[in-house]
Amino acid sequence: MSTPSTRAAEGRTASGQVTMAAALGQALRHSLEDDPNVVIFGEDVGPLGGVFRVTDGLARDFGDQRVWDSPLAEAGIVGTAIGMAMNGMRPVIEMQFDAFSYPAFEQITSHLAKQRNRTRGAVRLPIVVRVPYAGGIGGVEHHSDSSEVYWAHTPGLTVMTPSNPADAYSMLREAIALDDPVMFLEPKSRYWTKADLDLPVQAAPSNRAAVVREGTDVTLLAYGPTVATAIEAADLGADEGLSVEVVDLRSLSPFDDETIGASVRKTNRAAVIHEAHQFCGYGAEVAARVTEREFFSLAAPILRITGFDVPYPSPKLERYYLPTAERVLAALDTWEW
Numbered sequence: 001m002s003t004p005s006t007r008a009a010e011g012r013t014a015s016g017q018v019t020m021a022a023a024l025g026q027a028l029r030h031s032l033e034d035d036p037n038v039v040i041f042g043e044d045v046g047p048l049g050g051v052f053r054v055t056d057g058l059a060r061d062f063g064d065q066r067v068w069d070s071p072l073a074e075a076g077i078v079g080t081a082i083g084m085a086m087n088g089m090r091p092v093i094e095m096q097f098d099a100f101s102y103p104a105f106e107q108i109t110s111h112l113a114k115q116r117n118r119t120r121g122a123v124r125l126p127i128v129v130r131v132p133y134a135g136g137i138g139g140v141e142h143h144s145d146s147s148e149v150y151w152a153h154t155p156g157l158t159v160m161t162p163s164n165p166a167d168a169y170s171m172l173r174e175a176i177a178l179d180d181p182v183m184f185l186e187p188k189s190r191y192w193t194k195a196d197l198d199l200p201v202q203a204a205p206s207n208r209a210a211v212v213r214e215g216t217d218v219t220l221l222a223y224g225p226t227v228a229t230a231i232e233a234a235d236l237g238a239d240e241g242l243s244v245e246v247v248d249l250r251s252l253s254p255f256d257d258e259t260i261g262a263s264v265r266k267t268n269r270a271a272v273i274h275e276a277h278q279f280c281g282y283g284a285e286v287a288a289r290v291t292e293r294e295f296f297s298l299a300a301p302i303l304r305i306t307g308f309d310v311p312y313p314s315p316k317l318e319r320y321y322l323p324t325a326e327r328v329l330a331a332l333d334t335w336e337w
Helices: 004-010 020-034 058-062 074-085 098-112 148-152 165-177 226-239 257-267 282-297 315-321 325-332
Strands: 038-042 067-069 090-094 128-133 158-160 182-187 210-213 218-222 244-248 251-253 270-277 303-307
Touching (some): 020 165, 038 074, 074 090, 074 098, 098 148, 128 165, 148 158, 148 182, 148 270, 158 165, 165 182, 210 257, 218 226, 218 257, 226 244, 226 270, 226 325, 244 257, 257 270, 257 282, 270 282, 270 325, 282 303
Parallel strands (some): 038 067, 090 128, 128 182, 158 182, 218 244, 218 270
Antiparallel strands (some): 210 244
16 A cells, blocks of 8 residues: 555556656656756746655755756746756756746847757757646736747747646657757646556657547647646537547647648648647648648638637636537537538
8 A cells, every 4th residue: 555655656546547747856866866957947946846746855865956946037047057058967947837938038049049959959958848838727917828939939948748647748858858948838838637547657758649539520720728628529529420539749840741731631621729829820821831731621611719809818718718529519610511
């Protein structure tokens, strides 16, 4: 029988399940154990264990030479990580909240992303930037942004986002092992999602999308927090006789054309769901890319169900802003079937 201390060390709850936050914490713990060059720093990741408790216990168990609190200076956090990586370390840094990364935008896009190309491959930067992102927790703007398109638009950055505890563990481990920078986007509203897991777990490669529900009438393309929305829409659609396939993109850059293309050729219809604003959002790239490659398979234009083109609203209005299963099905009803 497992004890409370054993369960905590394994990242499991009293029910034996693992939350996404705990799976991420275990991925960090195992990476620290396996590689002495891995270090973790950021705002409140030390003794507090992070505002979402992802780093809980790591400073205690690995000491302040491996896990420490940084000043409130995001550009400095990234700049410091770049210098450490150039000297053989593997920093994993946290931005605490999505929009807190904007002061570090220049460091990330001008230096972190470009150093390998700038040095013709001589200098690689094995840095993971963890970014808790998106809404659904009653936060306000600057704490609930979906900033994925900024990073996916930048050559030199790999952009990943898990939607479940198994992927969270496996993809973060893979990200830390890569020799190039990774923007690792963690959906805050999914931190407390639970699953029966025995860690460590090896999921599918992080650069591949996953068909998480089979269907024949339409493909819903989702990632991070909206995978759950897509699955809920598929369940509701099934009650109406609609067979919905759900694809979890997992990797936003690079993009898995093979898996998405195969699904669209099977269903002949597709819709993209994300929380970010629609105008120039990630869904626009997905729609254009799939149209270019699968135009003759499509029976209808690709739809986008997204957040609205306004700043992220106050908590009282959040439920009107976020895409819902009902909005997804209403959008599908606009097609001529």
